[in-house]
Amino acid sequence: MKNFLITGAGIISAIGNNKQETLAALLEQRSGIAPLRYLKTSHTEFPVGEVKLTNEEMRQLLDIPETEVTTRTSLMGMLAVREALRHCGLDPQTPQNVAEMTELRIALISGTTVGGMDKTELYYLDFFEDNTKDAYIATHDCGSSTEMIADYFGIFSLVETISTACSSAANAIMLGAQLIRDGRADVVVAGGSESLTKFHLNGFNSLMILDREPCKPLDAHRAGLNLGEGAAYIVLESEEVFNRRLRVKPAMTPLKPLARLSGYANTCDAFHQTASSSDGEGAYLAMTKALAVANLQPEDIDYINAHGTGTGNNDLSEGIAIQRVFTNGVPPVSSTKSFTGHTTSAAGGLEAVISLLALQHDFIPANLNFSTPMPELSFTPYTACHCGLDPQSPKLHHVLSNSFGFGGNETTLIFSKV
């Protein structure tokens, strides 16, 4: 299990368009949750975590002509994948990489549920009026967003798309490890992308789980979640492949693996389509199994990046599950959804990259908006206001990240220093 190196990462969300901006926002405790600006909806009462770029601005950053058919999910995905590929020295836009890349089997595994719904909800009525928007019929399904991202780079020899609601990207990362272990890919780019849509904003609203204020994860007075959007991907490869790449291309030597994926587990709460069990059984099993895969004890975990949506149900269920796993004391816990909003299918990717930044820079992201402990829990989230890069900051070795989806699709990932 020590073999899954993470050699690249890319992220775009409400708190920044890359890792550097994300890190700065986390350290400065600057949330990206704000009044609606980009999505056209009448529900302006809900704050959201939007990526602060229009589709046109993203096209320009990617040099994609206006005539080309894209969706917001795929545009954000391209930006995050490009950052991840540049990070690990495999950007196809750098000509000297091309020969190397044709020899590698590179897979793209993407998690999404929204897929091309942002365009479908915009043009659905037009589809039945005339044929002017027909190009967007084919971009509706989830797989299309992955292929648009893959085709932008043209280097992927295996593509797959996972949709397990809010754990999709975490499951994509877990599958990435399986593919490497099975020798089916040399390098895997795995994560997820999800744009905001009226469809799921209204869906979550109909379930009455959206907060009209900035969300308060793990707080007694939490009143629901804020939706967000974004994309984040990590690059996985085995030590053998990475060392071989270093030998072939000595110029790459300054590159160091960010961390390794040491544990993962996927379980099912098997309780309810849209609610978590009161004892957090699925979450408990996911964390326990991931620790076993990583061959770690609960005491080894230095920080938990919680799923922590801010809904009454999730935070209680997850909190109880955390207490059941960490019986000898709960390590610092925070939910960074107080920064990014709940980016649903992309959340596991975003929180993987945030966990990697925490490991790399030895800091614990704060849980914003916390004031009142939950009476049911023995622990409170981490709210320390120090900036992590000071010498007093904790040393992190192992970070555990939870991603839980509707239907009880629970996934835990553990990241460890190399």
Place this chain on the structure above:
Amino acid sequence: MTNVYLLDAKQISVQSPLVDDWMDNPLSYQEPYICAIDPNYKQYFEPNMARRLGKILKRALLTSRQVMEATNITNPDAIITGTGLGCLENSELFLEALLRDGETLLKPTHFMQSTHNTIGSLIAIDAHCHGYNSTYVHKGISFESALLDAFMQLKNGQIQTALVGAHDEMTPKYFDLLQRIGYLGNTENSFSGETAISMMLSTKQKINALCRISGVEMLYHPINLKESLMRLLDEVQCSLDEIDAVMIGTNGLPTNDRVYAEICPALFPGKKLLRYKHLFGESYTAPGLGAYAAATCLHQQRIPAHLLAPLNPPSGRKSSPPEGDLGGFKHILFYNQFENKNHTFILLSSCGK
């Protein structure tokens, strides 16, 4: 060396539900849009469940329950689902209500049953399965993605049993849209179907297991398809000569069938080519039904004449009777391509070997 067995499979499609009648009494269709033949769900579900669940969910749940019962594996280690479009009907109902009635009066019911993973989680809730649960949603390779995940985990010992499902429903409106962009046809040779198939895989053979799954390979824009196929066959120590037949996804649409016509003679020269979409129609997860059809032929050691693809040369190098006992019939290769971008192979082998 761990073997992976396909123990049993249950389907609801445009052929008679839950049985293998299509082998000898195939139903044929002339219209371009055909819905699955649903069994009487009142026989199987409590009335409120039958009313509450959308059709894709009822089909997935019933086929899953039946295959779990038939194999006596009621708590599989993994539940892995492939679906190209997920709960299309509920998504459409929610979207249309949103666009028609505005954003204020929406009820959660359709939204709650609109996500793709509703299918896999429903099965897990019903069977109280806390194990691995995932859902693959990649167009025409959704089923193979799910199968590959199960296959890898079974092979490397992470799990011993896996329920793999392939499910897609179609609606009249979405049919119109997909027909307009050329994914579905409107000729009498080509029709849109619906898919619900649940398979039980296990590392332990049982009496009446349908076949073994010897290999699975998925490729995107392959540079050299032949090389990839040879690598797959090498890994499982099977030569091309030992393949008895190749099951392909011709569906009567020229854009699709042309790809097979170009690739098959080069990749599988002289091989008997079999088809399944004339029975089950086109849908993103139709390959699940194709793999099941191939498995059934291996299990029964015969190939009905109607399965022979029109692409077969009039007299093949290895001519054999169109139907009947094929004596020592060992391997069927399943080959699927989607828009000539995604290519997949599944090698199915008789349990005997």
